[in-house]
Amino acid sequence: MACASTALIVGGGIAGLSAAVALARVGVQCDVVELADASGGASLALSGRATEALDELGVYDACHARSTPFAAGTTASHQRDAQGRLISEGPQRPQWPGAKTPLGIHRPVLLEILEEAAQRLGAKVYRGVTTQTTVEDDDGVSVAMTDGHHGRYDFVVAADGIGSRTRSRVFPEAPKPSYAGQFSFRWMLSGPPIDGEGWYIGPEGRLGFYHLPQDLIYVPAVIDLPEGAWLTDKDTLAHFARLLDSYTAPAVVELRRRLTPDADLIARPFEWILLAAPWHRGRTLLIGDAAHATTAHMGMGGGMAIEDAVVLAQCVATTTTPAQAFDAFMERRYTRVATVVETSVAMSRLEQEGAPTSRNMALASDAFKALAQPY
Ligand SMILES: Cc1cc2nc3c(=O)[nH]c(=O)nc-3n(C[C@H](O)[C@H](O)[C@H](O)COP(=O)(O)OP(=O)(O)OC[C@H]3O[C@@H](n4cnc5c(N)ncnc54)[C@H](O)[C@@H]3O)c2cc1C
Numbered sequence: 266m267a268c269a270s271t272a273l274i275v276g277g278g279i280a281g282l283s284a285a286v287a288l289a290r291v292g293v294q295c296d297v298v299e300l301a302d303a304s305g306g307a308s309l310a311l312s313g314r315a316t317e318a319l320d321e322l323g324v325y326d327a328c329h330a331r332s333t334p335f336a337a338g339t340t341a342s343h344q345r346d347a348q349g350r351l352i353s354e355g356p357q358r359p360q361w362p363g364a365k366t367p368l369g370i371h372r373p374v375l376l377e378i379l380e381e382a383a384q385r386l387g388a389k390v391y392r393g394v395t396t397q398t399t400v401e402d403d404d405g406v407s408v409a410m411t412d413g414h415h416g417r418y419d420f421v422v423a424a425d426g427i428g429s430r431t432r433s434r435v436f437p438e439a440p441k442p443s444y445a446g447q448f449s450f451r452w453m454l455s456g457p458p459i460d461g462e463g464w465y466i467g468p469e470g471r472l473g474f475y476h477l478p479q480d481l482i483y484v485p486a487v488i489d490l491p492e493g494a495w496l497t498d499k500d501t502l503a504h505f506a507r508l509l510d511s512y513t514a515p516a517v518v519e520l521r522r523r524l525t526p527d528a529d530l531i532a533r534p535f536e537w538i539l540l541a542a543p544w545h546r547g548r549t550l551l552i553g554d555a556a557h558a559t560t561a562h563m564g565m566g567g568g569m570a571i572e573d574a575v576v577l578a579q580c581v582a583t584t585t586t587p588a589q590a591f592d593a594f595m596e597r598r599y600t601r602v603a604t605v606v607e608t609s610v611a612m613s614r615l616e617q618e619g620a621p622t623s624r625n626m627a628l629a630s631d632a633f634k635a636l637a638q639p640y
Pocket residue numbers: 275276277278279280281298299300301308309310311394395396424425426427429430431449450451533552553554555558560561564565566567568569570
């Protein structure tokens with residue numbers, strides 16, 4: 266029997282909704298409070314053991330059906346130069362022996378699948394709501410929500426992302442996230458497919474693209490910008506257009522042709538944080554980006570959030586108190602997640618120093634070997 270019967274989850278993103286599914290599957294009644302009324306965002310790739318974690322949540326097949334599977338040999342991880350000449354091919358053999366096929370999935374689709382699974386298992390998701398006051402005693406946590414309802418829980422899972430307010434409240438001494446020196450740009454567009462999927466590396470920055478179901482194309486890009494840069498929508502479009510203009514590769518020229526002033530572009534600074542262990546205090550545990558956020562160089566932050574959720578539920582199911590469950594969770598998560606945070610930040614640094622891409626690939630390959638172990 267699980268060591269707890271009720272949990273409040275603050276944040277209904279990848280970590281929070283995965284935790285709701287995982288905990289509900291081991292018999293914990295979960296409430297999720299999520300500030301946003303609806304989920305948005307671009308695409309993300311889920312690879313390695315994260316696909317197994319999705320399977321453990323019972324949602325891998327549903328995700329597979331609505332995503333782009335990246336089998337070994339996919340052109341989506343080829344790298345080309347600004348003229349479109351091939352620099353390197355992606356892995357030709359599965360990088361993660363025994364793992365399920367990696368997926369590229371539109372974030373709102375993933376969140377919809379997770380939310381439906383959580384609700385099917387009895388979790389309640391309150392949108393447009395957060396916590397107002399939280400009072401902890403020896404037996405549990407009493408929480409008042411901003412919509413006026415109250416709840417009593419055995420423990421609280423803070424999955425409220427890199428800007429976590431719960432982290433500021435529970436760990437006031439924790440450092441703020443650090444800027445990594447680069448901005449990410451993400452563009453979702455719809456239209457007919459373009460030949461030449463993969464990454465392009467040029468003097469102004471790096472960009473890539475891959476196709477998603479329903480004629481969607483996802484274009485992520487990375488540009489070095491000084492600390493404190495703040496971009497209006499107009500600046501974002503100008504930076505992005507300048508980046509595309511610096512390429513003569515036919516696929517990028519075609520993307521540039523399709524870029525319109527009302528393009529669905531998201532720009533945000535790459536920030537990172539690795540909270541010192543343990544990520545719990547009293548009856549509150551931080552998971553996902555709230556505890557460990559990083560740059561997207563390895564594309565594994567979301568995967569780590571899903572793994573966190575699965576491991577938490579395993580620990581809750583096999584211990585006798587939340588405190589024991591949290592300790593067991595930390596034992597299994599810290600080193601693994603630190604590998605992702607530190608390797609990603611190191612890759613960002615090397616990229617800014619203009620190091621050859623082979624150095625980044627070697628760093629990533631070492632990290633992937635470690636991460637191929639079970640979570
Ligand atoms: C450019 C970019 C590309 C990426 N690509 C990939 C990729 O390809 N693969 C991958 O695995 N990862 C990728 N990541 C990382 C991934 O997006 C994150 O690691 C993941 O979203 C973390 O999930 P989370 O649920 O912890 O946090 P979030 O996704 O930030 O979700 C937090 C949720 O909490 C809610 N919230 C915030 N504050 C409160 C509050 N006070 N009360 C209630 N709710 C609150 C938010 O609205 C949000 O829904 C990428 C990240 C970036 C920036």
